[in-house]
Amino acid sequence: MTSIRKNKLFMAVLYVLVFFMLAEWLTPVIVLTETGHKALFLIFIAVGLWMAFLRVPWWFSGPIKILYILWFIIYVYTGNVFFTGEAISFLRTDFGMNFSALTSQNWAQTTDVFRTVLFFVLLWMAIYLIHYWVSFRLSIFLFYLLTVVFIAVLDTFSPYSGETAIVRIMVIGLLLAGLLHLARWMEGHRILERTDKMAMFAVPLVLLVALSTALALYLPKAGPIWPDPVPFITSFSGQGGVGSGGSVGRIGYGVDDSRLGGSFIGDDTAVFQVEVSEGQYWKVESKDVYTTKGWELTENIGESFIYGNSETVDTDFESGEEELESAFLSMEQGFPFVLYPYGTQSFSMEDSLDYQYSTADQRFETYQNGQEFEPEAYEISFTEPSYSLAALRETNPEELAELPAEFGRFLQLPEELPDRVRDLAAEVTESSDTVYDKTRAIERYFSIAGFEYSQSDIPVPEADQDYVDQFLFDTKRGYCDNFSTSMVVMLRSLDIPARWVKGFNEGELINSEGGTDVYQVTNNNAHSWVEAYMPGVGWMLFEPTIGFTGSSSIDFDLELDPTDPEQPDQQEQPIAEQPGSADDEEAAAASGSSFWNRSIDFISDNRWKLIWAFVGIALLGTILFKIRHKWMPKLLVSYYRMGRGRSVRFEKAYLRLLKQLELYGIHRRPGQTLKSYAAYIDSFFGTREMSELTEAYERTVYGGDAESVDWHELRESRENLINRTSG
């Protein structure tokens, strides 16, 4: 039988079509990267395909391609048409440069020549891949689909216009796919390649493609179903950062926080490095107005103070009593403000600079000669604030009513805020007496009430939804913005002044020498947290976000707590009471039943999640079962490979093959013998293997002669068949 693959004319047509298809890939790349010499690249593709078509042995075609690539480099980069001495020495020096750049991992130093070579290698691989698809698999659909997607994506997101290219690709691809299908079909049915047979299929194919193309071009086209996605996406990604809205944002510091929510993708772009004795939270600013969707800043409020280098600054946080520490920041992204830790006393840098502090948002903007200035490196003197536990224990909620009017803006809440948020805040803090305890209760609430930290799949609240309400009651999963905003809102509902703070967390410790740690802070470290006002104590940092340890690094100090000798008793009383309140028996009984209670609670809390998980698993299982003929053989092939020469294994493998064929859709009638079934299988696939296997199997089963079966020899036949049925 002459396979259709042997028909030179047919294959030549395929390769020409493939050439045009590859050219469609090349064109946008050349256009977009502004690379010249498109014709020379096309010649490379043409030569490569031509040699693949002629089945030129690799030891011949390989050197020719390499020579061509070298010639291309010489011609393009030196202008020489031939391999002159000058050209060869250029090649040699360039090779040396790239080699040393690569070995020293200095990627930026590689030259254009190197990139050109890489591009050629890519083309080479593409040629080989397509050659394989066309000549051996007789299948092009995947590549065709990818081409369409490639052009569509480029047309949408890049300046390249694929309007005519997509038409060309449709025509070429349909012809190619159709002809390859014909080839597969003829092979599968063992139809001899004869020109009239091929024409019977090919002529209608060409006519159909031509007709459908003409029709498609002629017919009026509907406008786009969706608006152009590019402005939509750029409008968000441009302002990306913590606090930007949109479906998926890129993490990092941003200015606009008016629409929170949405998922984030990580971004490890460096922001700054800092040398400091211990990791700090780096504050940028705070915001005070909660809009049900996000945060804004009250305009025209507060005062501004201007400080110079090394001048003591006055923030809402008093420096602690320990010795001053220094932090050296070297910025890797430019900001017209400084980042500062809690307890900052002064800034200094080489340039003379004004630090303008605004009490509205506690931001230190940097100016030089009246112009905004982005400092590159600066030093900060600071001491972490410390708080008196005794004073915190005295924070009476009644004092909140006596706070001055300027705290009003830190109690602002939108009228639309659902009552259940207020109710929850009241419920959580029910058993707490002091302001501090109430605040801590809310801070802790998130980690004990089943909230989950996640950056992905976080919704943006709809027009009629409240951001906090959605997080607290519906989703219960989110990232720092969700936690911090919720805590601020809950605090405010209890009349505790609170504000929402943005900045960066400690970052990643990358070096530690002699008591100084070096931290690398990236966009991933952009963070938001909470500051709350404790009457009689002042502003304090709180960290509600699960997995972050912000509050501990700025914790109050028990030892230095100046307390009266009487007070410890009072302090310890409530602590002592708690374990005393339950006897041992009750505790034991409680722990016994609590497991059940907790399980039942867990089930009832997560009922829908569990149901969905169950449905999902069941669905997945069903799908896997339905398509088992696709994946199971691959497992079985390797499984049976492990067995060596055992006839029992061969029998099992053969029976497994029968099942696989059954699944594939070739049924054996009950009265059909294996031999006639095998003959049918072989005629179906155009193979001989099934008959060989069956003969061996029959010899084992009916002849009882297991020893003479060479299972090793047959294994390949079997795997070949299995692969055919699962392909």
Add this chain to the structure above:
Amino acid sequence: MNAKERLEKVIDNIEKVIIGKRNIAELSIVAMLSHGHVLLEDVPGVGKTMLVRALAKSVGADFKRIQFTPDLLPSDVIGVSIYNPKDMEFHFRPGPIMGNIILADEINRTSPKTQSSLLEAMEEASVTIDGVTMQIPKPFFVMATQNPIEYEGTYPLPEAQLDRFLLKIKMGYPTPKEEMEVLNRAQSAAPIEELTSVISLNELLELQKQVKTIKVDETIRSYIVDLSRQTRQDAYVYLGVSPRGSIALMKASQAYALLKGRDYVTPDDVQYLAKFVFGHRIMLRSEARYDGITAEEITERILAKTRVPVQRLVGQ
């Protein structure tokens, strides 16, 4: 030279004379190897006699032909004792049955009495006359022919007698192309005269012994039994295949396997031979005749619905 090659030589030899009937030649040899006999059912003139003669010549066997007529007597078949006045004793004159390969032509034209004398000889491979039992020389192979039943002036063979034939074969007409080749050969000298034996009688006996060594797996035996039982349960069947029929199918399958060069029987052998073994052993009800169903069709149906054993039985 192994059994397969030898037997193929015989078949090739027969094919020189009988054109396009390789399967008939094969089946004849199968019957001969398994000590069975063949009932050829067909119209005259399709080469039945030629087939038997070619077979006899190929194995170097003694060939006899008995033309059955309504007035043929049993003694005309098995022989008769004749009184010799000289020594005043009866001397046995052997009949035509005392040969290796017998063509019993148009067996349904003779009286049942004569028919049964032949059939008894076939079953016992011996004849008894006047209290003296005489063995028929080995190998002994009878090929009986009969015209299809609907012809007038015949005595249909009784069911019990039919059971003694291992296979019933229909020869069928040759294709036009084959028939032209027949004409072509008929112009020259009769080719049957030129045939020589390709195996000896002893070799044939050896092969007959070899048939008994062909392995019939338990799965195959159960398959054969399944098939026979199915014939007894079919709604159209008045009398199904007897256990003797099952034995016949097994023996024939063994011989066929040997012919195909295997030392074990496969379900394909059984399926192929079932049509020839069961065809004359299934007695149909009259309903079947009204519905135009033949025994061959019943067999086909049973073969299609009986599950072929494809695995070793558990515990083996």
